[in-house]
Amino acid sequence: MNLFDIKDPAFLKSMKTRELYALAGAIRSFLAESIPKTGGHLSSNLGTVELIIALHYVFNSPKDAFIFDVGHQAYTHKILTGRINAFDTLRQTDGLSGYISYAESVHDVWESGHAGTSLSALLGILYANQMKNETGEAIAVIGDASITNGTAFEALNLLGGEKDKRGIIIINDNEMSISRSVGAFAKMLTKIRSMKIVLRINRMWESILPRFLLGLLSRIKRGVRGFLQRQNIFEDLGYMYIGPIDGHNIKGLIYNLQRARSIKKSVVLHIITEKGKGHPEAANDKVGTYHGVSRASKVAKEGMTWSRMVSHALEALQAHRKTFVIMPAMTVGGEFLHFAQTFKDRYVDVGIAEEHAAAMAASMAHQGVPVFLPLYSTFSQRAFDQILNDICRSDHHVVFGIDRAGIVGEDGSTHQGLYDVSMFYLMPNMVITMPYDAKEAADLLHYGFMRQTHPFVIRYPRGLVAYDENIPVQFNEIEPVWTVMSEGKALSMISYGPSLDLLMQVKKKMNIDAGIINARFIKPVDEDMLHQVCRTGAPLFVYEEAANHGGLYPQILQFMARHGYHNKTAQASITDQIVPHGRYRDLLKKLKMDVKGVQERIEALLDAS
Ligand SMILES: Cc1ncc(C[n+]2csc(CCOP(=O)(O)OP(=O)(O)O)c2C)c(N)n1
Structure with missing residues (x-):
């Protein structure tokens, strides 16, 4: 069949097993070819092809709700629900989202982007169905790493105790988070999985026995297992556990999904998949390089990622201060692989557990250990309470590396790093910084560890920075003040981070006598510099690639009100x-935060002055 003709998953129902396998082959080939062109989550999607086909074969979406944890592994669901024609626009401006999207399809019933929410969504649907007298099923697909997230455990606890509700939880176990899964839960799954013989025997019976005999066999097996073997954690929590099941055997998947549907209590279906299946490099990748791939680019990009630059500088800092790194599951994206290998005793990957990581950092800091906690800006939101209550309230000296700060581009709304400045601004004792360039980043890192005693944030964006790894890192003393990057009298422009480059371009393009100020210490503000700037009487323009509320601009307005300054002001922010x-540049344009947009804002400000 032609994949491009698919409009709706109903066509699957009449397909023979043989045809379903052919369909899986065609979808996998399509994904392997298409994803590298647009960028996207390659490995996770290559692993879920048969599972998603079997789900749509057995259940009736959207009456039956499919909930995908994170939502990054659901490309086959997008294809089966009629979206293949838009795949060349995946993650592009105005194109198909890389995640589940309410706006795209009625079959998309849970958006997230952040890990661990699917089981809560499942419970939400079960309760909503009860309220609305609806009968649909709710099925959550959650990875072996995401299920270890605290929020997933909270829902697992609740659902297991529900007597009159039945949800189906599919654990998609590929032994991998982005890198290898960590912790005791991963070990437990390995133990169940390592009874490979069980998997093999299951597979054999499923391919040769008729359905009624399979049912009889599984009842006998359960009886024998209950007799001989300790129950596993899911059974202890009140679930019926079915598994391990080969997640690439469509016949077995269909049989077990139908079985799950016929059981009265909540079910955990433990399926084993191969991340990156069908793509030799992705399948053999134990590090996580193929979890997400970037769009193929014709132009060679210069520079190094900010993440790599920061981890490299932190490695150099070890000669001055031994620091411990607590990493919640982003070793690869955060570019800490080399650090982890070099300083094994100073590094722990704690899994997808930002809240835990922050509380643990507070405790280590209280013990006097210098801790670096790298968090993507968007995922730092998860740890709001721990950062506020356990770190800032007690004024613990934890240094945060807030990665992917600002607009992140292709990952979209769930991943934009726009809220951390506001979030950290309201936290007492917190010092917030953002370097303009690599040199300033190294100096701030040094300052953060060697001179600060308060909780300290260094934010840095996605993307590249000019940096040569071969030149030894220099750490220079830095004062907690703003700097003047360019002198000028007609206007003062204030920003922080690489956005300052955009202001320089605006100044050049408009050919105006504007001062440009690097507010590298976002909190606390440099009051001396603000007095100097305000006293000139010139208008002020503040640019922040961050949410406006709670950002730097409102602080400047408050400062001006406190001190009776009446300079005209304008700003650009989200x-x-x-x-x-x-695309980053398209988004800046839409937000009127590109050079042209800023120029218009400044012209309006100068006209009004
Ligand atoms: C709260 C949060 N932290 C980190 C991430 C980044 N992240 C996206 S997918 C992923 C790994 C998920 O692994 P798993 O659940 O096993 O699914 P798989 O990709 O292996 O199918 C991580 C850490 C996230 N989405 N949300």
Whole structure:
């Protein structure tokens, strides 16, 4: 069949097993070819092809709700629900989202992007169905790493105790998070999985026995297992556990999904998949390089990622201060692989557990250990309470590396790093910084560990920075003040981070006598510099690639009100809106935060002055 003709998953129902396998082959080939062109989650999607086909074969979406944890592994679901024609726009501006999207399809019933929420969503649907007298099933697909997330455990606890509700939880176990899964839960799954003989025997019976005999056999097996073997954690929590099941055997998947549907209590279906299946490099990748791939680019990009630059500088800092790194599951994206291998005793990957990581950091800091806690800006939101209550309230000296700060582009609304400045601003004792360039980043890192005693944030964006790894890192003393990057009298422009480059371009393009100030210490503000700037009487323009509310601009306005300054002001930032996925430069343009947009804002400001 032609994949491009698929409009709706109903066509699957009449297909023979043989045809379903052919379909899986065609989808996998399509994904392997298409994803590298647009960028996207390669390995996770290559692993879920048969599972998603079997789900749509057995259940009736959207009456039956499919909930995908994170939502990064659901490309086959997008294809079966009629979206293949838009795959060349995947993650592009105005194109198909890389995640589940309410706006795209009625079959998309749970958006997240952040890990661990699917089981809560499942419970939400079960309760909503009860309220609305609806009968649909709710099925959550959650990875072996995401299920170890605290929020997933909270829902697992609740659902297991529900007597009159039945949810189906599918654990998609590929032994991998982005890198290898960590912790005791992963070990437990390995133990169940390592009874490979069980898997092999299951597979054999499923391919040769008729259905009624399979049912009889599984009842006998359960009886024998209950007799001989300790129950596993899921059974202890009140679930019926079915598994391990080969997640690439469509016949077996269909049989077991139908079985799950016929059981009265909540079910955990433990399926074993191969991340990256069908793509030799992705399948053999134990590090996580193929979890997400970037769009193929014709131009060689210069520089190094900010993440790599920071981890490299932190390695150099070890000669001055031994620091411990607590990493919640982002070793690869955060570029800490080399650090982890070099300083094995100073590094722990704690899994997808940002809240835990922050509380643990507070405790280590209280013990006097210098801790570096790298968090993507968007995932730092998860740890709001621990950062506020356990770190800032007690004024613990933890240094945060807030990665992917600002607009992240293709990952979209769930991943934009726009809220951390506001979030950290309201936290007492917190010091917030953002370097303009690599040199300033190294100096701030040094300052953060060697001179600060308060909780300290260094934010840095996605993307590249000019940096040569071969030149030994220099750490220079830095004062907690703003700097003047360019002198000028007609206007003062204030920003932080690489956005300052954009202001320089604006100055050049408009040919105006503007001062440009690097507010590298976002909190606390440099009051001396603000007095100097305000006293000139010149208008002020503040640019922040961050949410407006609670950002630097409101602090400057408060400062001016406190001190009776009446300079005209204007700003560019992200104000009370959701920023979708797309190319970075397209998004800046849409937000009127590119050179042209800023120029217009400044012209209006100067006209009004
Ligand atoms: C709260 C949060 N932290 C980190 C991430 C980044 N992240 C996206 S997918 C992923 C790994 C998920 O692994 P698993 O659940 O096993 O699914 P798989 O990709 O292996 O199918 C991580 C850490 C996230 N989405 N949400």
